[in-house]
Structure formats: structure tokens, C-alpha cells
Amino acid sequence: MKIVQAIESRTPAHRDRAVDGLRALALLAVPTGHWLLGGFALTEDGAIRNASPLSTFGGLAPVSWVLQMLGIFFLVGGFASALSYARHTGPARDWLKGRLARLGRPVLGVTAVWAALLALLHYGFGVPEGTLRTASTLVVQPLWFVGVYTVITALTPYCVRAARRLGVWAAAPLLATVAVVDALRYGPYGEALPGWLSVVNILPGWMFAYQLGVSWAAGRVTRRHARGLLLGGAALFAALLLVFGYPASMVGVPGEARTNSHPPSLLVLALAAAQSGAAILLRERLGRLLRRPALWAPVVVINLSAMTILCWHQTAMLAAAIPASYGGELAGLVGAPDTAGWILARLAWMPVFAALLVLIGRYARRFEAPWANTGPALRATAGALAAGFAVFALA
Template identity: 55%
Template sequence: MPGFTQRVAEATPDTRDRAVDGLRALAILGVVGGHWLVTALTARPDGSLRIDSPLRYLGGLAPASWLLQTLGLFFLVGGFAAARSASTHSSLWVRRRLVRLGAPVLAATTALTAALAVAALAGVPGGTLRTWTVLFVQPLWFIAVYAAVTALTPYTMRLDQRLGALAALPFAAAVAVVDLFRYGPWADAVPASLGYLTVLPAWLFTYQLGVAWARGRLGRRAAWGLLGGGAALFAALLGWLDYPASMVGVPGADRSNSSPPSLLVPALAAVQAGAALLLRERFDALLRRRARLWAAVAAVNLNAMRVFCWHLTAVVVLCLAVRAHGLTDRPAAHSWVLARAAWLPVLAAVLAGLVALARRIEALTDAHRMLAGAVAMAFAAYALTVY
């Protein structure tokens, strides 16, 4: 660690905006930690592992999801970085960004396909294999959405040129309109698939704010407006319009704020964006003072997509290896949550090992892209049958 800290310090220019990297790392760790705390794998009589959640039984835990649902920060920083990385945002720039996103996904898909085959030969129940597939695919949906938003970067830049920070508002308005149709008096006549029209605008809202931030359009006044306005909207949706309290999906619930996103998503993202803007200078100063903390932030950022691809597989691997309280018991008591929290360091160690393995696999797949692509297509066909 001291050697890595020194190398990171030497490689970081003084002009680097460390707060932005810190916010990205914070967003990643929030999502990972949140998933680890709400994703339970319960052992069934046939020995298979099935997905459950403590939020199904312990509704009082829902406010914790307000802190741990940090994808809004990730899209905010993504928009900021995109606006700073190139001035023209040509098609070549977009292709390069998509390749950077896709390489870890391709390697992870190839590796998991082989792992599923080995696990099946070793006698792992089919139900567990299906659960593993579902948990692996879930983060990929986020990466697919992030890739789509990235591809739209040239258009977000043009919107910012014309409307400035106000360019983000139409995206939130689009989510509100869809929610009105989904949850209004005529909801019974509206197909459930209509809700997925919110997927892009819900996350483009924060991405567009990131573009405006990079161009200096969001000062402290705007930051306070985002913080206060987002909090007011969030409170109104929960208190007056009876939106679900949890920011993440709850098994068996009729409505979800995350899949597809509801208006609660941009409301929370506005709060996070406002707080990030207000705390940016202090956060940057902290990361400049603490070399080890900055090195840890750099490590998380270097492996961001690998962490997203593998963090739920770490849960499966640990639960297959160890059947203990907080891992495979029914998550119906607060003691389960405390036990799972105690397992977090072990999950982090398992994930670190998987990420290290993923780096090696990615190096191999560069020379075998066609084979990796064929394996990925086979996995996609299997995933469609079980998801």
C-alpha cells in the first residue's frame, strides 16, 4: 500500500479535481454497500439459493436506501467528466468511451459463463445458477443505461449551450408525466411497460447537471436550489402522493422507485447534486491532505466497472462457500442486518479477489475478442430464459 500510495501521488497532477474522483468512488461504494445490505440469498429445502431482501420484512430500513442509492452522484460525475474530457465529442470519442465501458462487461460475461458451467458440473443446484445469473445481469442493466447516456453526450452538450443548467428540467418533467399516467386515476388502463420510458430521462437529468457543472453554470445559489428543491419534492412525493419509501426494489411490492425509475429518483439526485456542489471544495482539500485516502479513491476509480460487474457475484461466491447467519438465513430480523454488516469486510475481500482476477481476464480477452463475443452471446441467450 505505501508503494501504491507513492505512485498515485506522483502520477496525480496538482490541477486534478480530486473531489470529482472522490464523489465517483463514494457513489460506487454506496451502491455496492447498499446492494450487499439488501440482497439476501436464502437457502431453500432443495439446497438452492433464492433472492430475498430484508426490506420485505423490515420496512423501517427503507430510509437507509436514501443514503445508499448513490447512482445519481455517479451520473452527475459522469456528465462532468464527459464535458471536460473533449471539446468536440466526435463519434470517435463516443466509441472510445463505449469500448472502455464494454471491455469489463465482455470479460466478466465470458468468465461467468465458464464459472456457471463448472458450477453445474460440480453439482450446484439449477436454482442457484439462475439466481447467480439474475444477480450478475442486474448491474449490467445500469451499465447499459450509462452507455446509452454516454452516447447521447454530444446532444447534452448542445442542450447546455442553448439552455444552460435549465436543460436538465425537461428530463425531470418527462419522468413526472410518465408517473402521472402510471399512478393517476387512469393507471389501470396504462400498460406496465410504459414506465420504462423513464429510464433514460431519469438518469439524463443528473448527467445534464454534470455537464452544466463542468461548464461553470452551477454556483452556490444553484446548489442550494437543487438541495432545497429536491428535498421538498422528495418529501411531497413520499408524504402526499404515497410513493414507496424504499429507493430500491422490494421483492413482492406492487411499485418500485428504481425499476423503472420514478420521479423520486431525480428528486433524490437533485439533493445529492446540491450537496456535492456545496461540499466540493472541502472534499477536494481532504483528499489532498490524506494521501492514503486519495490512493484508495484512485484504486476504486480505476476498477469502477469491474466492481459493478462483480460485486453481486461476490455475494453468491461467499454464500456458496459459507452457510451462516447473515448470509443464507431468512432476512426477517434486525439481527440478520447486523450479521450481514459484520460480513461486509469479508465480502470486500472476496470482491477484491474477483476484481484482481477480472484484470487478468480482460488482458486475455483482448487477443480473443471473437471467442469472448461468442461466449457472451451464449450467456445472453441463457440469461434471457431465466431473468
């Protein structure tokens, strides 16, 4: 109770609690989605490999609609970045340098630590290389988001200018770009087009909600606009699913030829539009709700640990799965996720993953703080380790 009251007393009166609450909600959706929809199967040599319950239970796809909240994350990211940029009085490059350092330190930390862990686990404990490949893939999986977010953050000054000129419509060209690319790659001549065409969607696809957030911060998104985003996004989402045959899952499913999120398809933007509209409409109500200290305190804690959650939540799941793999299959943790029993068992494992993440976070959060006491040699070593891990993970 003292901690709750301390957090409440230190919160400035002008703090936008609703935006922080939306960010916390989107943050928690990332580990929840990965933990629920990411399973492990055992190979003949005792290694673990990725396996998804969506391969068997296609009816679970709507769960991914709820847990795919990156649209909300980019929305509030654009909102917060625009306000931060407006408050900054020095050169834009100084503002950008500070923002990028906050994103880069945790990524460098987790990849450097895992580079050392790979050697320790393989040579010290005999962990199969297949398991290490799987682990590396999972650790890298959420880091693509940080890379894309970094590039978009660097474009904030241009987003601000676009918002001033065009308001909410500044996001329309981004939506149109993704629509055109989708029409080309999924159209009758899609097979004849180069495979890299889909990569064009990465930047406009994820920048769409960010630009909406910047326009929102500029006061150029009204409640009427928000209702249009909600209803228009929902209608487009339904049409893409029912008429144009888009995959129902918002995450990749092993064996499926098409995926919505890597790179983002028009379905992702439709969902982001609907989510953004709902978030803007609920802002005042959510802000009033978070005036309660007991609800506000967890939001603050989650936001202070944002990058730690993003970078280390897969490690928490692996910390349970890798040791368990030595004992063979274990319901809900190691073993093909193809039964209803697996789903129930995985739900039971969720608190264990959360506890492991809290434990890891106690030590990993130091990577979010400025590295004031680290010398050039230590930084160079961390950089070399991170580079080595990236090469192994992406090979």
C-alpha cells in the same frame, strides 16, 4: 506509504480531486447497498433464492436513501465526459468509440466468465439450477446500469449543446417527462394504460443527473443553482413520500407492487437533485480534504477499478454464499433475512465480501485494459459465451 507517495507524485496538479472523490463514494455505495440489502433464502431442493430484509424491516428504507447514489455517479459521469469531449480534437465518433470500449470490455469479460462458470458449477459440482438462476440475476443486476450509461454517454454531444443553450435548465425537460409519466401510470386511469409506459422513464430518469453534470462542467451551474437543487429536491422528495404515497425504499422490495428504481420514478430524480446540489456545494471542501495523500490514494485505486467493482461485486458475495448453501442455513449469509440477528451477522460478513472482491479483482482487472493481444477467434468466443449467458440470465 511508498505507494501513497507514488500516487501523490503522479497526480497532475490540475486533477479535480473532488469529482474523483464523489465518483469513488458513489462506486462504493453500489456494492455496499447490494451486500447489505440482498439476502438469500434456501428452497426445499437446496437452491438459494433472492430475499430482502426490507420485506420484514421496512424501517430500513432510509438506508437505501443514503446508498442510492447513482444520481451522484451520473452527475460526475456527465461532468467528466463533457470535459473529456471538450479536450478531444478528432471526430466525435473516435471519442465515443474509446469511451464505449472502456465500458464494454469488462461487461463482456464478466458475462463470458460466468457463462463458463454456469456449466462448471452445474455439471462439475452439481449446483442446483435454481441457484444458477439466482446467481445470473444478481450478476446481470448491475449491468443494466452500464447499458443505460452507455446510451447516455453516446448522447454527450447533444447534452453539451443543450448545456450551452440552456445551462442548468437543460435538465428540466427530463424531470418534466418523468413527472408526466408518473402522473399517468399512478393516476386514476393508470391501470388502463399499457404496461410499457413506465419504460419511457428509463432514459430521461437516469439522464437527468448526467445533464446536470454536463452543465456543471460548462460552468452553467452556480452555487445558487446548487442550493436550489438541494432544497427543491429535498422538498419534492418529502412531498412524494408524505403526500403522494411513493414507496419509501429506493430499491425494489419483493412483493411490493411499485418500485422506484426500475424504471426510475420521480422520487429517484428528487433524490438525485438533492444529492447533486449537495455535491456541487461541497466540491471545494472535499477537494481540500483530498489534498491529503493518505485520503487521496484510496480514491485513485477505487476509480482505477471502477468497472471491476461494478461488474464483480455480486460475484464476490456469491463466492461465499454458494459453497455455504451446501451446509444449510448460515446466519447473515444463507437463510431468511427476517431477524435482527441476520442484520448483525450480515454486517460481519461485509469484510469477507470485500476481501473476496479484492481477490477476484486482482485477476478481473485485466478486462478493463485494452485487449491488444487477443485475436479474433478469442474475441468471438468471448462474445458467444456472453450472449449465451445473457440468454440464460434473462430467460
